[in-house]
Amino acid sequence: MIHRILDQTLGDGKNVEDQAALLERRSWLQWSILNQEWLPKIGQTPFGDRAIILKSTQAVIGAIGYVPLLDIFDQIPELRTAAMVSKYTTPEVGLFWAVDPNYQRQGFASEAAQGLIEYAFKHLKLKRILATTEYGNTASQGVMRRVGMKITRNPLPDPPWLQIVGVLENAV
Numbered sequence: 807m808i809h810r811i812l813d814q815t816l817g818d819g820k821n822v823e824d825q826a827a828l829l830e831r832r833s834w835l836q837w838s839i840l841n842q843e844w845l846p847k848i849g850q851t852p853f854g855d856r857a858i859i860l861k862s863t864q865a866v867i868g869a870i871g872y873v874p875l876l877d878i879f880d881q882i883p884e885l886r887t888a889a890m891v892s893k894y895t896t897p898e899v900g901l902f903w904a905v906d907p908n909y910q911r912q913g914f915a916s917e918a919a920q921g922l923i924e925y926a927f928k929h930l931k932l933k934r935i936l937a938t939t940e941y942g943n944t945a946s947q948g949v950m951r952r953v954g955m956k957i958t959r960n961p962l963p964d965p966p967w968l969q970i971v972g973v974l975e976n977a978v
Contacts (some may be wrong), residue, residue, distance in 0.1 A: 808835065808857070808866055838871075851899060851930065858905060858918045868905035870918040872926065875900040875936055882971050884958045899926065901937045903949065910945060916952040923953055927976040937972040947972070 808831070841854035851872060858868035879885040880892040901922060903915045919937075926932045937955060939946040950957055950972030958971045 808869060855902070856918075856922075858903075858914055860909070860914075867909040867914060868903065868918070870901070870903040870915070870922060872922065872935075873900040873902045874898075875938065877965070877968055879936075879971075881960050881962050881968065882958050883961070884956070884973060885971070898934075898936045899932055901926075901935050903946075913952075915946075915949045919949060919953045923974060927978045932976055934973060934975045936974075938967050939970045939972075940966055941969045943970070946970075 838854045842852065842856075845852050845854070851874075853872050853874055855869040855871035857866045858870055859865065860867045875898040876895050877898075878891075878893065879896050879898060880887065880894075901919055903919055905915050923935060926935050937946070937950050939950075941959075947957055947970055950970075953972075953974065955972030955974045958973060960969050960971065963969070
């Protein structure tokens, strides 16, 4: 199920039946499960995906999680820490979501994201959380707005995954 959802939302949907892609996704799923077990045991940020479950049927309709972001965030004027743009990467904690196309635009990503944001700010004590997407991904930008993120635009066209950055500062 999650293989189909991620293949359709992150790719072109052509690998849903591909056995090699399915084996690769199975490996990723095992890694995700181990992350949930081991990262808390060693006192690390609980990076990785969690299932988005439809309450009425208990069906998996998506994935959401914390992701490590490492990029040149100085490209984004609102995230710049000095007058000049640095060529160095800096780490941030990001929020990722992917929802089955049949369940998109119904508030599921926003609801799940709000829960992870609350946990990140109250329990993990994160200073801020980011989300990134492309200029054309208006659905993800809508989720960013609904959870209170400030939407910023990268004045540079590359990298494509850093065209739009949602920023939410911890006010708790």
